Amino acid sequence: MPHTAHLVDQTWQVLTETCSAEVRAEVARIVAQDKADLAATFYRFMLEDEGAQPFLSVTTVEARLKPGLQRWLGVLFGHTSRDELAGALALQRHVGEVHARAQIPVNLVARGLRLLKHEINTRLLATPLGRNELVSAVLYVDRLTDVAFEEMSAAFIQSSERSVRTDEAYRMFAAGRDLALEREKQSVAVLEWEARFYRLLAAGSSFDDMSSLADSEFGLWLNHKAPLLFDETRELPLIIECVDRIDQSLFPQLVFGRDKDLQSEANRALAKAVLVEVDEIKFLLRSMFDRLVDLDVGRDVLTQLFNRRFLPSILKREIGLARRNEESFCVLMLDIDHFKRVNDEHGHDAGDRVLQHVAGQIMSQVRGGDFVFRYGGEEFLAVLAAIDEERARAVADKLRRRIGELDIPLSGERNIRVTVSIGLAANDGHPDYQRIIERADKALYCAKESGRNRVSSA
Secondary structure (H helix, E strand, O other), rough: OOHHHHHHHHHHHHHHOOOOOHHHHHHHHHHHHHHHHOOOOOOHHHHHHOOOOOHHHHHHHHHHHHHHHHHHHHHHHHOOOHHHHHHHHHHHHHHHHHHHOOOHHHHHHHHHHHHHHHHHHHHOOOOOOOOHHHHHHHHHHHHHHHHHHHHHHHHHHHHHHHHHHHHHHHHHHEEEEOOHHHHHHHHHHHHHHHHHHHHHHHHHOOOOOOOOOOOOHHHHHHHHHHHHHHHHHHHHHHHHHHHHHHHHHHHHHHHOOOOOOOHHHHHHHHHHHHHHHHHHHHHHHHHHHHHOOOOEEEEEOOOOOEEEHHHHHHHOOOOOOOOOHOOOEEEEEEEEHHHHHHHHHHHHHHHHHHHHHHHHHHHHHOOOOOOOEEOOOEEEEEEEEOOHHHHHHHHHHHHHHHHHHHOOEEHHHEEOOOOOOEEEEEEOOOOOOOHHHHHHHHHHHHHHHHOOOEEEEO
């Protein structure tokens, strides 16, 4: 986040100027001494809260969340320097991102932090701190907790906005939206606006009744739909700049300028400038769609599998379905063994051929309701829906054997065989989709460390 250094300096200055080192140390001592009891009180309250219940289970609380909260308390209240405070605030941003992935409501987090503040301040009342020191300690706890919440919330909002854009893009993809068709549709919309402009210009008619480009069909798409798919592209902001120059500078001069003779030299120059901008928009639009038509619809160009873009949307949906239907799902992480050797000995064309055949074999072994992704490089990820760990392991073992038996044709009438290592993780009820990916990745690492060409479970 861009404000980190300034925020750390500002927070450190305020905390040290308003609360002595001795009082801060006493707060840290109380928190360290009672952190287990604070965590127990916090989750006892949360387990009774109807809003929190969908995100918690007794097993998850005892195994991971209580220890995690104790560590969080220690980091936040145990800092003694500006650098340690920077680390504590970085942790808050990480927590906010986790909350966003798990879709934990901000108001629930605020409720929990309010409880923690109350519990810590209640314990401070039992210390030998004097009246002024006690007031300083209470304000210190309030300020530090509020800063933590602000950092969590900022990260939560930023992460949620990215997630919303990705979810909407996935819905468009899942609904069968064809970017190639969308490209033609928007190109036609720009051409229609340009054609009307030409007709009015040729006829010497007034532009009073002509809509601005931003208010045209193309403008509506540009402002409302394009950012969902092309938010981080180079071309989108350039197209918006072109539209702004037309609508805010050139077009108003034609409509409201003092020179009412549309055939005058000045107005002809303005009209030519408008058409130059429109040509630039058409060029940028084609470039933007051409570059992303394969990648950003969610397909890997080489293997035609899903790319990673929609993985968060799919995993969040599977976690929700598993929770509602009380069923399991599993994630397989696959890695082609010694893939670098394939590229080094046979060339990158052979490597591409291996990737395509392995991808095809994975797709042939999974069900229609499962999802397969090219995760990156020679790694693949499969989301197996509505399946328990035992059955998922049988699928993984069969997949490993079939890939190992596959003769992959290369140029010159040569064949090659490869093996894969597979890590398996079953859904454990954790609401953060990143956790099941990390568990599958660790299981994959174990499979490779154990000799490759095998399946390991998390």
